[in-house]
Amino acid sequence: MQPPKRRKPPRFQIFKDIGNKSFAVTAGSSFAFLLAVWSLLSYTEAVNPVFLPQPHRVLAELVRQLGSPEYWNHIGISVFRVSAGFALACLVGIPIGILAGTFKFGEAFVEPPMEFIRYMPAVAFIPLIMVWAGIGEWAKILLIFIGCFFQLVLMVADNTRRVPQDLLHASFTLGAGRWKAIETVIIPAIQPQLMNTLRLILGWAWTYLVVAELVAVSSGLGFAIMKAQRFLNTEQIFVGIIVIGLLGLISDRIFAFLNRRLYPWA
Numbered sequence: 001m002q003p004p005k006r007r008k009p010p011r012f013q014i015f016k017d018i019g020n021k022s023f024a025v026t027a028g029s030s031f032a033f034l035l036a037v038w039s040l041l042s043y044t045e046a047v048n049p050v051f052l053p054q055p056h057r058v059l060a061e062l063v064r065q066l067g068s069p070e071y072w073n074h075i076g077i078s079v080f081r082v083s084a085g086f087a088l089a090c091l092v093g094i095p096i097g098i099l100a101g102t103f104k105f106g107e108a109f110v111e112p113p114m115e116f117i118r119y120m121p122a123v124a125f126i127p128l129i130m131v132w133a134g135i136g137e138w139a140k141i142l143l144i145f146i147g148c149f150f151q152l153v154l155m156v157a158d159n160t161r162r163v164p165q166d167l168l169h170a171s172f173t174l175g176a177g178r179w180k181a182i183e184t185v186i187i188p189a190i191q192p193q194l195m196n197t198l199r200l201i202l203g204w205a206w207t208y209l210v211v212a213e214l215v216a217v218s219s220g221l222g223f224a225i226m227k228a229q230r231f232l233n234t235e236q237i238f239v240g241i242i243v244i245g246l247l248g249l250i251s252d253r254i255f256a257f258l259n260r261r262l263y264p265w266a
Helices: 020-043 055-066 069-102 104-117 122-133 137-161 165-173 178-207 221-230 234-262
Strands: none
Touching: 020 055, 055 069, 055 234, 069 104, 069 137, 069 178, 069 221, 069 234, 104 137, 122 137, 137 178, 165 178, 178 234, 221 234
16 A cells, blocks of 8 residues: 655745745746736837837847946946945944933934934935035935934834843843943844844935935936936936846845854844
8 A cells, every 4th residue: 555645835834944946946937027027018019118118128228338437437426325325324323223222211312203204205305405415425425314314223223122131131140231231232132133124224225316316416327317217218217227226136135145144143
């Protein structure tokens, strides 16, 4: 009598790992599906080519733009603006977030205004930014900073509050004071989750790039997109969007790699 065949476990199991190969194939399939939908709509001209160019035309325009030193200058200045705004938000926001998450007085002082301001659209600050910082590079950096800072403070505070109380009690038992406990317990404990928080914030920084480059600019990917829009050059618009997406994806993968290497236990 043959033993009963073992049933293969269902593919959709809650929190069940599917393996690196299956994950890569599924991820690739999702991109292939999007490309297929795009191709179907564009090649059949179900959507006017002026509004949805064909993939091969966008690819040809991408190759042409990447062969131009001027376009690489746009990429470089956009990367600088995003990096500067993001770094400034981290430099100011992380300590304030730790303060708000560690002390109840800090939470009471910091979080209510942060909760209020974070619902204000960053675009609404453009007139004020132009008054405060003019129309130079600082205006673009400041807009990206505003788009990231308030969310970052609240998320870092939440990360800090998730540190187990047992770790703090153990440090106090061993003779640590408040500031020593923050240095040796809280800051190391939040670092893995903080890296994930920074990945999310960096993604928001890239989304604010085009808005930041609306403020009296003559360079940057946002400028290139808006310039193409004036002439209904949708191929260049798609190229700009794709390049921003690729840059954001690369920066996200860098953070994910660093998180795995620096905090493999998390």
